[in-house]
Every structure is written in structure tokens, then in C-alpha cells.
Amino acid sequence: MSTVELDRTVYALIADGKGILAADETPGTLTKRFEARAIASTPESRRAYREMLFATPDIGRFISGVIMQDETIHQKSASGEPLAYLLENQGVIPGIKVDTGVTSLAGLPGETITEGLDDLRERLVNYRSMGARFAKWRAVIRIDETIPTPACIKVNAHALARYAALCQEQGVVPIVEPEVLMEGHHNIERCEAVTGSVLHAVFNALVEQRVSLEGMLLKPNMVIPGKQSREQAVVERVASATLRCLRRHVPAAVPGIVFLSGGQDHIAATLHLNAINRLDRPKPWKLSFSFGRALQDEALRAWQGTNQNLQEAQTAFAHRAGCLSAATAGKYTGTMERQNAA
């Protein structure tokens, strides 16, 4: 498969002022988010929710790509076109989550490995024929007193590299997502140390398995204290720790880094991305977003399960996407937050 095509997709995904919408919650996860708002979860309500997001007028100004889930890529809009075509008509690149979720690692209590390699080549061929041009695989690393173990980091890095190599073979851009979870009592220093070790192992595995670093994107967590930590950190500290960690461990050949939001609220995630981009240090890669919750929470709250609220929901989604777009250039301000909201 030609690298020209991979390059074209990578650079379109990290175009100036744009980021990625992660709308790839499994039906089970989306059901939990719906239930928290008393919204019934059915294939049809999930389809309508995704269509609401994807059909937001002019969303292609701020969103370069959308990560879908297997159920969604098979669904159609109300007018009968596949949702992947709806995205393409908006100038947005369709993407697909291809891991099949996590399972516990035998012999390593509290740790997980992400699965989905067995028939991945065939699934990539199929998803590509349905329009997907990029993919995502999420490895999950949990911090506690005695974890992560080197073994957990190693097997997850190995699986991410196997996935990435298969994607590139099939002309699909891999988003490599090693997520160090925010849950826990750890402080920011521990998050930085663990994130650094994980990134080191991931890039070792990627290079060893001959993944083209130019033809991929990295989707990491920001370096942040654990949610239950008593030592919270100011925005500037998160920004400088995150950039320092990435500069130490992510080769300059990687064109872009698109953060996950990981459970931060939408304002915190926007402030952090903005502050990272404002730092006056060399940054060899584009730094943008691939958010799920922080991009969708306001829209889901406004939608409430009914298209009677379609316009309010789409306005909320476009507002957050616009604020995040500004944050990719370090130009987000509190005034913008209030003005756009009004």
C-alpha cells in the first residue's frame, strides 16, 4: 500500500485548527452514558445521537475525522445514506475503532491487555471498503502502588505495534493509544514517570516491528495527577509536565499527537490543550485533540434523547469543537467560552 495515501490521511487529520471526534463508545459504554441522563439506549437512539453529531452544520471546519464503532459504521442516516458517507460529505474522514476491548492479564492482578488482533487483517479490509481511512486501538494502563508492571507495559506495547503494522499494510492510518488512566491516588510526578515508561516501550515496539512513524498518530493521556490525589496541579504545571514527557519519548518523525480527554471535564481539557500549545518550547509535532467525553458531554446534555433538541445539541457540539480548535493554536480564551455559549 502506498505511503503517499497514508501521508495524505495523516496530514488531513492534523490540518490546522482541526481535531478528531472520538465517537467510538461501544453500545455498552454509550448505554451507560445514556442511562445517566435517563435516555433509552437502543440501536436507533444510538444511531440518531451519532447522526446528530455528524450532521452538525459546517463541523468540518473544526473536526478532521471521526472515530466510529462497528455498530455505527454499519448504520445509515435518516435519509438512508451510510453514516460514513455523511461524514465524507461534511469533509470529515471516517475512522474506526478496531480493538475488541480489554481483558484481565493472567498472573498480573489489576492489569489488562487489549484484544482484537486475531482477524484484524480481514476486518481492516472490510472497514476500508466501507470508507474507513484511519483506525484506533486503545491500550489501558492503570496506576496503583505496585502497577503497572513491566510485563503489562511490554505486552500492551507489542499489541499496539502489531495493530499499527497491520493498519499500515492495509493503507489505514493507525492511531496508537496507550492510555495511562487518571483514576488513582498518584501524583503528577508518578503519572509523568509511568507515561514516560509506557511511551518508551511503545516506540521501541513500533520501531522493532517496522511501523512507519511518519504514517501514524499518537493518542496519549495528558500528564495529570490521579483523580483521587490530594495534590492537584495548576494548568501550567500539567502543560509543562506533558510537553516535557512527550519531548523525551516521542520521536519527531511522528507528525501529530492527538490527546484523549480521559475523564477531564470539557473546560479543563480545553484549558490544558491550550496551555500546552502556548508553551514557548520547541514542539516537533502538531498537538491537537481526539476527545470523546470532553467533546460530547455538553451536546449529550442538550440533546436529551430527542431531536426536538437537535439544534441546541448541535450548537453545543460546534461550540466545544470551536473552542478546542482555538486551543490547538493556543488562542482559546474565557471570553470565547462565554461569547460562544451565549
Ligand code: 13P
Ligand atoms: P475520552 O476523551 O472520553 O477519554 O475518549 C477518548 C477515547 O477515544 C478513549 O479511547
